[in-house]
Amino acid sequence: MSRFHVSITPDPDSAAGRPRSHLDMPSSHNKYSVLLPTYNERDNLPIITWLLAKTFREHGLDYEIIIIDDNSPDGTLEVAKQLQRVYGENHIVLRPRAGKLGLGTAYVHGIQNATGNFIIIMDADMSHHPKAIPAFIRKQKERDYDIVTGTRYTAGGGVYGWDLRRKLTSRGANFIADLLLSPGVSDLTGSFRLYKKDVLHQIINATVSKGYVFQMEMMVRAKQFNYTVAEVPITFVDRVYGESKLGANEIAGYLKGLWTLFTSV
Numbered sequence: 405m406s407r408f409h410v411s412i413t414p415d416p417d418s419a420a421g422r423p424r425s426h427l428d429m430p431s432s433h434n435k436y437s438v439l440l441p442t443y444n445e446r447d448n449l450p451i452i453t454w455l456l457a458k459t460f461r462e463h464g465l466d467y468e469i470i471i472i473d474d475n476s477p478d479g480t481l482e483v484a485k486q487l488q489r490v491y492g493e494n495h496i497v498l499r500p501r502a503g504k505l506g507l508g509t510a511y512v513h514g515i516q517n518a519t520g521n522f523i524i525i526m527d528a529d530m531s532h533h534p535k536a537i538p539a540f541i542r543k544q545k546e547r548d549y550d551i552v553t554g555t556r557y558t559a560g561g562g563v564y565g566w567d568l569r570r571k572l573t574s575r576g577a578n579f580i581a582d583l584l585l586s587p588g589v590s591d592l593t594g595s596f597r598l599y600k601k602d603v604l605h606q607i608i609n610a611t612v613s614k615g616y617v618f619q620m621e622m623m624v625r626a627k628q629f630n631y632t633v634a635e636v637p638i639t640f641v642d643r644v645y646g647e648s649k650l651g652a653n654e655i656a657g658y659l660k661g662l663w664t665l666f667t668s669v
């Protein structure tokens with residue numbers, strides 16, 4: 405007898421009598437482009453890529469993963485190239501840059517060659533789990549929302565693994581942004597979001613910030629353009645491998661960007 409035991413878990417969708425996904429139809433022609441900005445994510449990239457591919461495949465969804473690496477010294481790009489060989493060029497697209505140019509411009513760079521009609525933006529460090537993506541897509545389809553944004557700060561959402569300083573920084577950044585600009589979203593600094601591509605194009609063209617404040621400004625612009633925004637609770641789990649790039653410079657840049665927006669919008 406084999407020493408290996410294979411356990412087959414019933415598909416929750418078919419168990420519930422739902423159609424076997426394409427995420428509950430009807431627009432199965434949709435394609436999802438995931439933008440993954442990376443800086444020193446060598447250890448995280450294979451895991452997140454595998455989980456993304458698994459999630460999309462299980463639901464019969466068309467997808468591509470666009471990796472925007474800023475010449476990471478840890479060799480992230482080499483890992484990305486290997487993953488491209490495994491998953492294929494149609495599923496892994498490489499959009500490297502010559503140096504560390506910040507998160508905001510990484511998204512702009514990534515979207516330029518995206519072929520999906522929907523764009524998903526998320527971190528590559530496993531703090532955003534791909535298993536939440538079906539909930540984003542279902543929510544989008546509910547009322548054909550322009551944007552679905554993940555929120556840590558609502559019932560069902562949460563943050564794990566941060567120390568008190570980091571929690572206060574995040575809460576403080578949200579509180580100040582909400583006070584000054586009130587874009588009507590409960591998690592302004594989160595970066596796990598689904599956009600219609602045309603919507604994201606217009607928002608990005610109007611967005612002037614660089615770095616981490618970019619996420620917050622995008623919600624301000626969405627409100628200006630009257631786009632419909634829905635929220636999905638997410639659990640943010642602090643990275644296990646590698647380090648956060650959110651240092652004092654990024655925090656100062658955030659506050660400066662916030663003030664510039666407040667005085668100009």
Ligand SMILES: Nc1nc2c(ncn2[C@@H]2O[C@H](COP(=O)(O)OP(=O)(O)O[C@H]3O[C@H](CO)[C@@H](O)[C@H](O)[C@@H]3O)[C@@H](O)[C@H]2O)c(=O)[nH]1
Pocket residue numbers: 440441442443444445472473474504505506507510526527528529531574593594595616619643647648649650
């Ligand atoms: N290409 C590129 N990628 C970058 C850069 N800086 C960061 N990244 C990538 O952007 C993602 C998030 O960066 P982290 O530095 O790990 O962010 P964090 O501290 O976990 O911050 C999280 O919380 C912030 C506050 O709530 C969020 O604003 C942020 O987006 C993120 O979700 C990771 O995939 C990281 O590799 C950069 O300059 N260039």
